[in-house]
Amino acid sequence: MALKIVKGSIDRMFDKNLQDLVRGIRNHKEDEAKYISTCIDEIKQELKQDNIAVKANAVCKLTYLQMLGYDVSWAAFNIVEVMSSSKFTYKRIGYLAASQCFHEGTDVIMLTTNQIRKDLSSPNQYDTGVALTGLSCFVTPDLARDLANDIMTLMSHTKPYIRKKAVLIMYKVFLKYPESLRPAFPRLKEKLEDPDPGVQSAAVNVICELARRNPKNYLSLAPLFFKLMTSSTNNWVLIKIIKLFGALTPLEPRLGKKLIEPLTNLIHSTSAMSLLYECVNTVIAVLISLSSGMPNHSASIQLCVQKLRILIEDSDQNLKYLGLLAMSKILKTHPKSVQSHKDLILQCLDDKDESIRLRALDLLYGMVSKKNLMEIVKKLMLHVDKAEGTTYRDELLTKIIDICSQSNYQYITNFEWYISILVELTRLEGTRHGHLIASQMLDVAIRVKAIRAFAVAQMAMLLDNAHLLTGNMQRNGICEVLYAAAWICGEFSEHLEDPNQTLEAMLRPKVATLPGHIQAVYVQNAAKLFATVLRKHEGATDSQAAQETSQLLVERLPLFVQSANLEVQERASCILQLVKYIQKLQQKDVEVAEEVSALFAGELNPVAPKAQKKVPVPEGLDLDAWINEPPSESESEDEKPKAVFAKEETKHSRPRHTEVDEKELARRREARKQEQANNPFYIKSSPSSQKVYQDAPGVEHIPVVQIDLSVPLKVPGMPMSDQYLKLEEERRQKEKAEKKKKEKKKKREKHGKGKKHDSGPESEEDITPAHHVDIVTEEMPENALPSDDDDKDPNDPHKALDIDLDKPLADTEKLPVRTHRSEPLKSPGEDGDVESVPQEPKKRSSKEKKEKKKDKDKDRKKSKEEKKKKKKHKHDAEDEPAELPAEEPVKSEETNEVATPPTSTSAEASDLDFWLSSTPVAPTAKEVAAPAPAPAPAPETSLAAAPDSEADEPKDAEPEEVKCSKHKKKKQKKEKEKEEKKEKKKKRHHHHHHHSDGGEDSVQNGTMEEEEPLPPMSNYCLLAENSYIKMVYDIQGNLQDGSQVVVSVIFENKSDSFLKSMEFNVLDSLNSKLQRPEGAGPHDGLVVPFQLPPGVSNEARFIFSVQSIVMPQKLKGTLTFIVKSEDSSTHEKLDFKLHFTCTSYLITTPCYSDAYAKLLESGDLKSSSLRLEGVNMPFHHLLARICFHHHFSVVERIDSCASMYSRSIQGHHVCLLVKTADQTVSIDAKCDEPSLLGNVLDEIKQTFSQC
């Protein structure tokens, strides 16, 4: 001890440095641990010194020891000390150590905030760099919150070195502190066009990483990325962008179309394999997204397949591997193009590289068809024989079984063949998969009746030769097969040719060496066989043979009675006594066969895998209720509700028990995240754009999404989302199961009978009935389906980043800035601006702005928005005094930091649409191109304004098609404004009328006074028809779930025969998918839950999930059914096309006139119009038609003018102003989704052109 002190005081120079430590460890190979522990003691001494150099040296050594697996968290405080050294050398050592061993649980991390902040603003770029690098490894939610603003400032640093680091680290900040995403995003986006390629690359990197998790929020960036893709030469950037596009295309098929060409060019031109490969991958993704109805992409597929073939044929194993990987993606949608390369893939099975062989096997799985299954399996069997190493052989074995059994043995045409394959596989030595083979044998034998005789014969043979299988059986998994063999022989013993012999084989002494559970099956099935033998001999009066059999059992069974396995013992002694008793009876010549076989009577039916789950929970039983009072000190659960508020305290007390329950903490953190995610009061942004109106007064009239109150909002004692999920699931299952029970009963009966009737040769019909057991037939109960969110892992940190980035920033959304200083210190540039500017521009007189506007000094959206605001302020000053201050900071922020700030969702969306539409007339252009109808000049309206707008519009419209998107944007804005003005005037006019006329004419919510009887109307339209059946359908949106529509189909039997086994199937597109029950494959049909006697019709409902609702869709589908007349039954099918109109996404929603006015005023809606000539029907009929066919409701009606409203399932507002004047109807419409609006108007036009 004394020596150490002396040594410490004399000279630290003789301390070990890192090199000495390493050298020492290498020289103490024998007692490394001991040596290191002395070193650690030394380090502890060194850390006590005041000299920072000594400390840094110690920390440096600790970092090395950490790599070797030593816990160095005890030195965390010293690391912080070293981090805060003013010397770069030591600082770097400190940050490195911190990055290696700090994490969220490290308590001293909170001490670092100010130090890091200081380093971030250091004049030395490497201090900043080192801090950023370190922070990227240990950033915590608290650090992220406190430092987000500083880092954001650094994103505009003058040095690219700092900029790129700051940009990259933002991703980590977003993850830990999701609230920072929206405020920081504009600047991040800006960095995509940074002059420095490194910064650009970093920005691409971050956005790609973000977009990968929540692609839909980043769709609006597609044009920007597209530009980058076509201009960048940096392969890293290109790869990232191309990968990103791969994630975006499924959401927006039009994007895919646009991508194909440049990607194809890249494929042809690039020499970098990595880029080529990613291009091919994305092209594949595009093709998948376009899979429905684009005929001429076969060239692209060919190109991809051809390029991949080159990769696969390459000598470089890496390329080969990747080629196969990509091939398997094509396989899913275009199996044909891959199948032609079967030879190549079979070749890969011979490759020396196991991963390549496994990839090739995966491919084979998807390539089989009824035709080539046997051939492929034969090849695989050859490989099984050749294969070295049990792992690969086992893999082959499982693959063979997978390939054969996939989708319910779909490709097997001959089950005898399959049984023999299975039997052959039993000869494999040393496989672990005996149980797999066994279960296949059982499955096939039970479900394919016709094969039983054959199977039993084979199994009898197996039993007879059991000794071959069981050479060294205890270690050998293959003896599991005997389990299946014995059971099959026993259960289906009536098919046995020589039951005596099999019985004998099952009772050999050697059996006693088999595992217990197999012996048990042997014993039990020996009894079954015994029953069969008795029965056989009964009729023949050959009592001798029967008695011999009894004797055999009596002799052999005692062997099993002595078994160590309880199960075997019990069964054996039971059966032994039984046989002895029978023997007695036999000696008295009593006929016993009948009674003995009664023991095993009845047929076993296959039970659906999910049957157990479907058992309904009896009423009154709450599985989640506590049986006893919960233990009082179950702290974590009780605390949870408090956690939100008690957060700070918990953190401070943490140090005391950090080590004790690290896991508990992690769990709590998760729970908190989860709770926030599910807490309706926790403010998250939602993707819908209607938010804007929700806090305006009078808005309570607008129907907001209804909350399903049947689900209790919170259940004590469990993290909420779990509980919620469980409840939901339970409820669903209960409902399902109840329906199901009935259904199943019916089916079972049917099923049993059916089987006996048509047990033809081993064709597919044989199995189809079997697998129907587990298919849920009826439509799903409404709102019982899992929403998208449920599917996501609630613990996924990326979930929190699912944030709409196109919405304008709100006041509250600012990065926290330290408040105790009046002047921002460290960011001389930005911070100052952000902080100081806010109040000024707004104080400027609104007149000034108006003037500017008149001058058409279009300073882009920015100024425009301000103007709009001003306007609003002027008009609504009395109504909304709160709005003024609220909106200000947004404005200022945008003005300062963002060149092209995201203005509003609709604007962005329309840009995207315009960019995406390849035709010169964008969906939005339609509205402009259409002759803008003169708004029926109402008498009171100031005439001056109306003509003014009229005059402008056509002018704008004409050159429209030639102009580029930028111009277009501007124009739309202009137009919008005008439109708005107009609208407002109109509105005032309405009000006027409304008041003066005392509302006698006004009609609300579609309740119309009967002026004239309405003609009968039906929304059901023909789906398809043939001589047997007619289908009509209607589509309704599901208000509860923004992604679902319900298709009601009425099936009418037009024939004289009985229609049964109807199966409804639809070819899903990427956008619209038929909701199938859990466990059903994506191509399985839904069984229509009823049969149709002649002349009867019935309705079934199918639920579809849709993603984008702005375009109409067509889905192809097929109905298959069996026509059963007295003497014959035939399979029939009927193809149909389901047309999802945009109307079907609208839901009749009442709206009150003042809310409606607010909505129009808000200025977020795009307008469009429609003119119908020669409509010869009363106005109220016209309205009724629109209401009925297009799901609108009348908000207000005055004379020959009416305003109507509807909402889409995804919350788009659609407003119509319908006016009529001698046979001409003009409809002015507004909606926040222009393409949706355009389509709805088209459909309205369609409706009226038909009458």
Added chain:
Amino acid sequence: MIKAILIFNNHGKPRLSKFYEHYSEDTEQQIIRETFHLVSKRDENVCNFLEGGMLIDGSDNKLIYRHYATLYFVFCVDSSESELGILDLIQVFVETLDKCFENVCELDLIFHVDKVHNILAEMVMGGMVLETNMNEIITQVDAQNKMEKSEAGIAGAPARAVSAVKNMNLPEMPKNINIGDISIKVPNLPSFK
């Protein structure tokens, strides 16, 4: 995202470990061990990808590695990274090491793991690729080393002298430790750019 970067030798001794997610020291060692077992049993001329980095959570993880002389360089990445791109990145990393250490060998990594960390920090930050241009990386690393030297200045001189003496006193200089063919030969691969 890159989840982890590991360098270990033919015997599984870790030479550098960089995890971009936190694990306890024990778990880290276990991950290194298991990765070594997976990687070391593969032949030289098989592909450099290994699926199912079940060691680190996340199902879409891949191990991408290269084997140079006595060292394995292993990157554990998720599906957002391009496989071939990462292979090239490893190449850039090794070439950079080669430049910075002048004919890098395992011993350089053994004795100067901190420097390797510093170089790596200029390439990959928080699991994301920061810079792929070798010259840029070397420029930044050199600039920082220069700064370090200037800071050491006069104060550092005695320490350096002592260290030189220490080395002299030792019977074996690190470069003389016999571990066979130690120099990492950087083959010239077709460049990425």
